[in-house]
Amino acid sequence: MDTLLFLRPARAVPLNRTLVGYVGSGDLEVMIDRTDGHQAEIHIRTSTQGSEARWQQLIERMEVDHPLPAMRMDIHDFAATPGVIRLRIEQALELALDNRGNTHD
Amino acid sequence: MTDQTDARLIPSFVEQSARQRVEGMLDPGSMRELLSPFDRMTSPWLEQQGVVPQFDDGVVVAKGTLNAHPVVVAAIEGSFQGGSLGEVAGAKIAGILELALEACQLGTPTAAILVLESGGVRLQEANLGLAAIAEIQSAIVALRQHQPVIGLITGPVGCFGGMSITAGLCSYLLMTREGRLGLNGPLVIEQEAGVGEYDSRDRPFIWSLTGGEQRYATGLVDAFMGQSLSQVRAAVLDCLQQGVPEQFRSDTIEASLATLGQVDTEHQIDATRARAILTQEQPS
Numbered sequence: 001m002d003t004l005l006f007l008r009p010a011r012a013v014p015l016n017r018t019l020v021g022y023v024g025s026g027d028l029e030v031m032i033d034r035t036d037g038h039q040a041e042i043h044i045r046t047s048t049q050g051s052e053a054r055w056q057q058l059i060e061r062m063e064v065d066h067p068l069p070a071m072r073m074d075i076h077d078f079a080a081t082p083g084v085i086r087l088r089i090e091q092a093l094e095l096a097l098d099n100r101g102n103t104h105d
Numbered sequence: 106m107t108d109q110t111d112a113r114l115i116p117s118f119v120e121q122s123a124r125q126r127v128e129g130m131l132d133p134g135s136m137r138e139l140l141s142p143f144d145r146m147t148s149p150w151l152e153q154q155g156v157v158p159q160f161d162d163g164v165v166v167a168k169g170t171l172n173a174h175p176v177v178v179a180a181i182e183g184s185f186q187g188g189s190l191g192e193v194a195g196a197k198i199a200g201i202l203e204l205a206l207e208a209c210q211l212g213t214p215t216a217a218i219l220v221l222e223s224g225g226v227r228l229q230e231a232n233l234g235l236a237a238i239a240e241i242q243s244a245i246v247a248l249r250q251h252q253p254v255i256g257l258i259t260g261p262v263g264c265f266g267g268m269s270i271t272a273g274l275c276s277y278l279l280m281t282r283e284g285r286l287g288l289n290g291p292l293v294i295e296q297e298a299g300v301g302e303y304d305s306r307d308r309p310f311i312w313s314l315t316g317g318e319q320r321y322a323t324g325l326v327d328a329f330m331g332q333s334l335s336q337v338r339a340a341v342l343d344c345l346q347q348g349v350p351e352q353f354r355s356d357t358i359e360a361s362l363a364t365l366g367q368v369d370t371e372h373q374i375d376a377t378r379a380r381a382i383l384t385q386e387q388p389s
Contacts, residue, residue: 001155019142022122023159024184031142031160047157076157 002046006059010040010070018096021088028077028085030092040068046077058082066093117332119259119283123165123180126220129334130178131169138167140197148191150230159185162193166201174345175215177205183222183262190223191230195237202244209251216252216345224290225266238267245274249353253277255344258284265290274355277344278326280317287315313376323383
């Protein structure tokens with residue numbers, strides 16, 4: 001298991017606490033929680049060793065389409081493919097930024 | 106718009122996550138999850154062994170109401186580590202059962218619903234998992250004197266190992282066709298007895314012996330239910346209305362042992378013979 005941390009500049013916006021996915025084979029869970037800081041902290045635990053460069057690229061490509069909010073994001077990855085990872089992160093961000101509110105408050 | 110009359114569009118309880126199952130079971134708006142994922146109570150043992158943890162440790166516990174009756178619900182997430190129980194996951198289930206017992210003693214009759222989806226003890230936390238399952242079992246035995254403890258085995262994982270013994274202690278045990286109940290899982294039996302005796306890849310054979318239909322026919326469970334949320338909920342409500350049973354299944358252990366003592370182990374057993382032995386009827 002590898003433990004990774006990425007810190008990215010981000011804008012402070014209202015957030016819903018969000019959890020999507022689960023730690024099952026080929027899947028991951030993504031949790032978004034609020035933070036006081038002005039950066040996106042992305043904490044990753046992944047079963048795929050030596051995958052730091054891949055995560056770095058994935059986050060950089062995501063930022064092109066979605067400016068990241070200031071948040072603490074935790075990822076527990078159980079050998080998900082990059083496509084699944086991207087979908088799960090986008091799903092979590094969509095729920096976190098949905099201003100109609102969320103059940104996890 | 107979804108058409109509620111089309112069976113293909115009704116979500117199956119079997120396909121839902123543990124949290125969706127709990128949400129669906131309880132009256133809308135009544136669910137209060139304890140130790141939610143945002144409390145970050147993960148297993149302290151998995152990471153030390155290089156295994157990725159899950160924020161709820163694979164168990165969802167909540168208080169709420171079911172048709173206005175106070176209940177606690179614990180649901181195991183079968184997708185995380187095969188629904189295995191370690192220190193945290195096990196303590197969450199034991200704790201919520203003890204809360205229900207306390208509520209009963211303080212004058213609020215509170216029943217318990219357990220969604221059992223488990224391979225048994227989590228091997229990475231062996232002794233702590235065993236201790237936790239023992240705590241769950243003693244909490245069930247204490248609570249079932251006051252209020253029903255209703256166990257559900259809906260699949261796809263099934264209920265094995267120490268949790269199959271736990272299932273046997275419940276006031277009522279309900280299964281779907283997809284669910285399986287057995288002390289040892291199919292792979293374990295195959296390794297011990299040989300593939301000629303028990304082929305774990307032969308799915309029809311495995312389900313014919315341990316599936317919900319067979320377990321209902323042999324009297325090891327109280328109800329055989331459909332897979333939709335409304336059918337599962339109706340079956341649970343039915344048990345809730347029946348209240349505390351006059352006799353628990355685990356009280357009849359002597360009769361069960363006597364039956365098993367008469368089994369002729371010389372010949373390969375099949376589903377029909379198993380049914381005949383357990384129901385004390387001659388095979389047709």
